Amino acid sequence: MDPDFSRLDEFLDERGLDGYAFHDDDSNSDLLYTTGFGAPDPFFAVYTPEATGILASSLEYGRAKRESRADAVKRLSDYDFQAKRAEHGPEAAQQLVRAEFLADLGCESVAVGSSFPVGTADGLRDEGVAVTVDADNVVMDIRATKTDEEIEHVRTAQRANEAAMARAEELIRGAEPVDGVLHHDGEPLTSEFVQQEIEIELLRHGCALDDTIVAGGAQAADPHDRGSGPLAADEMVIVDIFPRDKASKYHADMTRTFLNGEASETQREWYDVTEKALHAALDVVEAGVTGEEVNQAVVDVYDDHGFPTIFTDPETETGFIHSTGHGVGLDVHEMPSISHGGDELRAGHVITIEPGLYDPDVGGVRIEDIIVVTEDGYENLTDYEISLV
Template sequence: MKSDIDSLMQAANLDAILVSGSAQHNPTMFYLTGGAHMTHGELIKKRGEEAVLYYSPMERDEAARTGLPTRNLMDYNYQELLKESDGNAAQATAKRYKQMLSELGIESGRMAVYGKVEAGPSYTVLTALQQLMPEIEIVGEMGRSVLLQAMETKDASEAERMRRMGQITVEVVDRVASFLQEHKAKDGILVKADDQPLTIGDIKKKISAWVAGLGVENPHGVIFAIGHDAGVPHSTGNPEDLLQLGKTIVFDIFLQEPGGGYHYDFTRTWCLGHAPEAEQKLYDDVKFVFDDIMGGLEANAPFPLLQKRTCDLFEEQGHPTIQSDPRTQEGYVHSIGHGLGLNVHEQPSARGKGNLLKPGVVVTIEPGLYYPEKGMGVRIEDTVYVREDGEIEVLAEYPHDLVLPISKT
C-alpha cells in the first residue's frame, strides 16, 4: 500500500520517481494524488520524502486539495528556457525537470518514470533529460513496477472506496433483475407492453443510464451476453439479441469511480424463467467450484494454487481446461481471478510465482465454463478483500441464483 512505497523503492534501488500527466484516467497519478481534478501535473517523490505536486496555475486549488506540498509550474519560466534552447521544446522541458529535481536534491541515482502519456513527446523529453543529467539513470520498469507493487495491497480507505463501488454495482444489478422481471414472456421471449421484443441493447441502455445516474463510470462497457455469446468470454453481447427464456445470460459489470478511480468487478449468470437440464448442470458445476474456492480462501495462500485447484476440479467434472489443453476454446479457458484496484487487472496475478493473497489485496474469484457451440456459458464472480486480520470479506454480497423467475405471461 501507499505506506510501503519508500521500502519498495529501496528494494528496487530507486532514489526517486517522476509521474506525469492528468490526475484523471491515469492510474499512477490518480493513486498518488488521490484523484485530483487536474488535467496536467507532474509529481516527484524522493525516497524517504513526501511527494511534491507541480500544477498549472488554473488548477492551483485542485492541487492544494490533495494535501501534498505543491509548486506552481509557472515558476520555472518555461518561455525563458525555450528561448535559451533555441525553441527546442524537449530541451526546455528537460531543463525544467532538471531545475525541479535539483531543488529537491535529486542529482544522481535511479529515477523511475510513470504516467499515461503520449509516447512520442515522452520519449523525446526523457531522452533529452537523460542526456542533460547523465548522473541520473532514468528507469522505465517493465511489469511489476514499484507503484504496481504498492497498489497491490489496499489500505482501509481504498477498501472502503471499493466497498462503496460494490454497493453501487449490486444496486445496478438489482435494478436490472427487477427490470427484466417487470416484463412478460410471450412465445419464449421477453416482450414490452406493446408486445415488441425486449433486446439486449435495451438492457444496456438502461444500465448506462442507471450507472450515470448513480454518479459512476462504466468505461469498459458491460458484458450482457446470451446463449452462444455467453459461451464466448470476451463477447460483450449482441445489442439485437432477444431475451429468450431458459438461455444462460452472462452479466459481467465492472464499474469505476468517476475520473478513473477504483473499480468493482462482478458477474452473475441468469436463466430467465427456468433453466433446462443442461444449463442447470453447467451452472451447478461452476457453482460447486466457486463455493470450493471461496470456502478455501486463506490469507497468504499462493494465488496460482487456486488456478490449479480450479482446473483440477473442472477436469474431475469432465470439462476441458487450459491446464489439460492450453488451446481449448471450450470448458474453462481463463484465469480464476485477478487483482483489482485503479486498474481492472492489476497485481496479484493467478499466474506466476510470488503472487500471494497477502493481507490488503483485493482480487476477483471468477470460475466459468463456456460451450459456445452448445449455446451456453456460465461465470460467477465476486470481489474479495483479504483484510489486515486475515479475514476474507466479499466486498458486496448478492445472491448467486441461476433462475430469475418471470411471472408475467
C-alpha cells in the same frame, strides 16, 4: 488518511534511487494514489522520501495546490518555459523543465513504472537523469493492500452494483418470451436497453461506469463481448457490472448469469459446476495462500468434470478461458493476479473470484464475487443471490 509509503522508501533505498517519477493523466492509478491528484491531461510528478512534487499545467496549478498532497507544486512558467520554448521548441523545452524540476527536488536518478512514456524517459536520459524501469510495479503492489477506508469505498461501490444488478435481473426475469425472444413493455428486450438501465441505476448511486456486459447466447461465449441486440428465452445471459464510485474513485465488480425460461441439462450442469468452482476457490482463500493456488482450485473442479481450461490446454477456445480473478481498487483490474504465477495473498487484498465456462454452441456462464482477504480466510463484500433460473 495518507497511504503508507514506507515500502516505497525502502524500494528506493535498496535500488539507490532518489525518487519515483510519473508522467500520465488520471487514468494512472499509481500516480493518483501517490500524489493524491489526478488530471485529465498528462502531468509530470515525482515522489521522494523527503517530498512529493507536481509539475502542473497553468490550468491545473491552483487545483493541484489545493487538492494534492504534494509538498511542491510547480508550473512550466516557474522554469522560464516560454524562453526555453522559443529557443529549443516545445518538446525539448518540456524535457529541460522536467530535468530542472527533478534537480530542484534533489533527483539525479528515478525509478519509473513499466508504462512510463518512453519519450519522456529518453528525454530525461538525454538530460543526464538515470531512469530505471521498475518492472515489479512497486506502487501497484503497495496499492493492492487496502486500508479499512479503501475497503469501505469498495463496499459502497458494491452496494450500487447490487442495486444495478437487481434492476437487470428484474428486467430479464420479468420479461415475456414471445417466439423465443424476451419482451419488455411489448418490445424486444435488448442487451443495450438492460445496459442503459444498469448505467442509469449506477449514476443514481453516484457511480460512473466503464462498460457493462449484458451478453446472451453465443455472445456470452466471448468473455469480453459487451452483448447487443434482443435477448432470447432459454438462453444464459451473463451480466457483469464493474462501476467506479465517482467520489472515492474505487471500483466494485460482480457477475451473475440469468436465464428466463427452461434451462437445458447442459446449461444446468455448466451453472452448477461453475458455482462449485466458485466455492472451491473461496474455500482456499486466506492470507499466505498464492493466487496460483486459488486459480488451481477452479481449474481442478473444471478438470474433474471434463471441461478444458487454458491452464490444462493453452490452445483451447472453449471451457474456462480466462483467469480466476484479479485485484480491484482504483483500477478495476489490478494486483494481485489470481492466476497461474499469482503471488501470495495478503490480508487487505480485495480480489474477485470469477470462474466461467464458454462455448459458442452452448453460450456462457460466469459467477463473480468480490471479497477481501483476511488472515484466516476472507470477507465476502458481495450480497447477491446466486441462482440461474
